Amino acid sequence: MKRSNAVRFAAVAAAGVLALTACDNAAEGGGGEGGGEATDSEVRVGLAYDVGGRGDRSFNDAAYRGLNQAAEELGVETADFEPSDGESEAAKEERLATMAEEGFDVVIAVGFAYAGPVEAVAAEYPDVHFAIVDSAIEGVDNVTSLVFAENEASFLAGAAAALTTEEDHIGFVGGVETPLIHKFEAGYVAGAEHVNEDVTIEVDYLSQPPDMSGFSDPAKGRELAQAQYDRGADVIYHAAGASGNGVLEAAVANDFTFIGVDSDQYENATEEQKPYVLTSAIKQVDVAVFELIEDATEDEVEAGIQRFNLSDGGVDYTTSNEEAISPIQDQLDEIKQQIIDGEIEVPSEP
Numbered sequence: 001m002k003r004s005n006a007v008r009f010a011a012v013a014a015a016g017v018l019a020l021t022a023c024d025n026a027a028e029g030g031g032g033e034g035g036g037e038a039t040d041s042e043v044r045v046g047l048a049y050d051v052g053g054r055g056d057r058s059f060n061d062a063a064y065r066g067l068n069q070a071a072e073e074l075g076v077e078t079a080d081f082e083p084s085d086g087e088s089e090a091a092k093e094e095r096l097a098t099m100a101e102e103g104f105d106v107v108i109a110v111g112f113a114y115a116g117p118v119e120a121v122a123a124e125y126p127d128v129h130f131a132i133v134d135s136a137i138e139g140v141d142n143v144t145s146l147v148f149a150e151n152e153a154s155f156l157a158g159a160a161a162a163l164t165t166e167e168d169h170i171g172f173v174g175g176v177e178t179p180l181i182h183k184f185e186a187g188y189v190a191g192a193e194h195v196n197e198d199v200t201i202e203v204d205y206l207s208q209p210p211d212m213s214g215f216s217d218p219a220k221g222r223e224l225a226q227a228q229y230d231r232g233a234d235v236i237y238h239a240a241g242a243s244g245n246g247v248l249e250a251a252v253a254n255d256f257t258f259i260g261v262d263s264d265q266y267e268n269a270t271e272e273q274k275p276y277v278l279t280s281a282i283k284q285v286d287v288a289v290f291e292l293i294e295d296a297t298e299d300e301v302e303a304g305i306q307r308f309n310l311s312d313g314g315v316d317y318t319t320s321n322e323e324a325i326s327p328i329q330d331q332l333d334e335i336k337q338q339i340i341d342g343e344i345e346v347p348s349e350p
Contacts, residue, residue, distance in 0.1 A: 041297045043106065044077045045070065046099035047289075048092070050111030052216040052242035053082045057269075058262040059241055059285065063110045063133060066289025073290075074297050079104070086213070092117040100125040106296045108289060109133070112180050113212065118143060129301055131292050133285055134180055136305050144301060146288045149309035150180070151187030152339055153281035154239070155346045156317040157259050158191025159335050160279050161235040162199050163328040164257060171202035171233035173224055173247055175214035175240035179349075181205070184239035184261070184281075186347045194335070194344070202228040202236075203350075206243055214243060221246030229254050235278070237261070251276040257324075266320040279325050280318045284308065311340045 047067050049060045064080060071078045081095055092109075096117055099107045108131045109118050115135040122130045122143050131144040138145075161170040172188050174181045185203060192199050204224050206214030214220070221243030225236050229250065236251065237259035238244040244261060251258035252273055260266070260280030269277050288308060295301040308314020317332060319325050325332075338344045 041074055041076045043074075043293070043297050044104045045079075045106045045108065045293055045296070046102075046104035047078070047080045047108040048095050048099070048110060048114065049080065049082055050113065050215070050241070051083055051212045054080065056216075056242035056245070057265060058244055058260070059283075060110060061268070062263045062283065062285035063108070063289050064286075066286035066293070067108070069286065069290045070293040074294060076293060076297060085216070086211075089113075089116050093121055096121040096130070097124065100128045105129065106131065106293060106301070108292070110285075111135075112178070129296060129303075131289075133288070138305060141303050144292060144303055145305040146285070146292065147305055147307050148283040148285075148288075149307070149315050149346075150239075150281070150283060151183040151190075151346045151348045152310045153283065153315035153317060154184045154187030154237070155191035155194070155339065155344070156332055156336060157237050157261075157279065157281040158188035158193075159195050159332060160191075160317065160325070160328060161188070161237060161257075161259060162192040162195035163331060164278060164324075165199065165235045167232055167234045168196060168198060169200040169202075169232040169234060171225070171228035171236040172204070173221060173228070173236060173238040173240050173244070174203070174205040175238075175243055176207050176209060176212050177205040177214075178209060181239050182350055183348050186350045188237055189350065190347050191335075200232065202231060202233050204228065206240060215241035217243045218246030218249070222250045225250035226254065229256050235259065237281070248273055248276065260318075264318045264320055266318060274321065275324075277321055277324075279321065282316055282318055284314050284316075288314070310336060 067078050070076050106129050110133045112135040114132055118130050118132045129142050133146045136145045136147050137143050189201055206220050225247040235257040238247045239261050248258050257278050258276045259278050262283050265280045266277040
């Protein structure tokens with residue numbers, strides 16, 4: 001019998017904290033071999049990044065950490081592949097098909113934009129196991145979906161913002177206005193209003209579909225965060241991938257509080273930036289990716305949808321900036337438990 005998600009997440013997290021900065025073993029715009037020298041497993045794993053690619057300090061870097069951990073600890077052969085700007089679904093299909101043709105046993109697609117390409121390519125390569133992060137694909141025998149309760153972690157981010165704002169005025173910067181990012185917005189707004197129903201909340205998006213550049217434009221992220229600050233927001237949370245690096249730059253320049261997303265953005269911030277990072281609403285994408293690969297090495301990988309939430313540790317808020325978070329940690333933990341117990345129902349749509 002498989003371990004519960006909570007036990008599995010705890011076990012992998014306890015195995016060791018990996019460096020949160022990107023390593024140098026991926027080729028620009030193409031594939032790179034990951035991990036150390038171990039070759040204990042014959043399983044080959046390829047991973048395709050979402051918009052923004054490696055180095056976003058957020059979503060993609062979380063996936064890479066899981067891939068790299070698998071290479072180092074399980075001895076699997078890995079390669080990772082960068083997206084191109086403004087690429088079509090056909091380009092994504094070609095990338096996935098190329099990995100399958102090159103003999104990768106497991107192909108992992110990072111991001112909901114790969115949903116159509118994964119379904120199309122998986123049907124052509126039934127002997128390859130595909131996985132996708134952030135999109136639920138049902139009824140395909142060789143596809144595993146890794147789906148997270150982003151709204152629950154975002155609710156805690158909103159509560160943290162409302163508990164720390166001095167102006168009762170906070171902000172949310174979304175990368176691209178899609179149903180997935182609406183989950184972040186919905187949770188954040190609900191969490192803030194749970195603490196203070198009179199709080200003012202700025203909500204802005206960097207781009208609209210099909211333009212996905214909102215996840216890879218730090219300059220525009222900085223500009224939009226500056227505009228929200230100028231309107232009075234003194235705490236800003238982003239769900240904007242690499243564009244969030246610009247939001248953090250604006251926080252440093254203007255002395256307001258930043259809340260990160262997906263990865264612990266305090267840990268990978270510069271020393272100058274760290275004091276401005278209150279917390280991050282994280283998704284344990286790294287752990288989910290590692291667990292999937294581990295299952296593949298044991299021939300136990302299962303198709304279907306795997307869901308991760310607060311109760312099993314799949315999402316959470318971070319406490320790395322102890323000085324900043326400790327004054328409100330007890331209140332956040334109480335709210336967190338109320339969500340787990342079902343006393344608070346977190347919306348998934350604005």
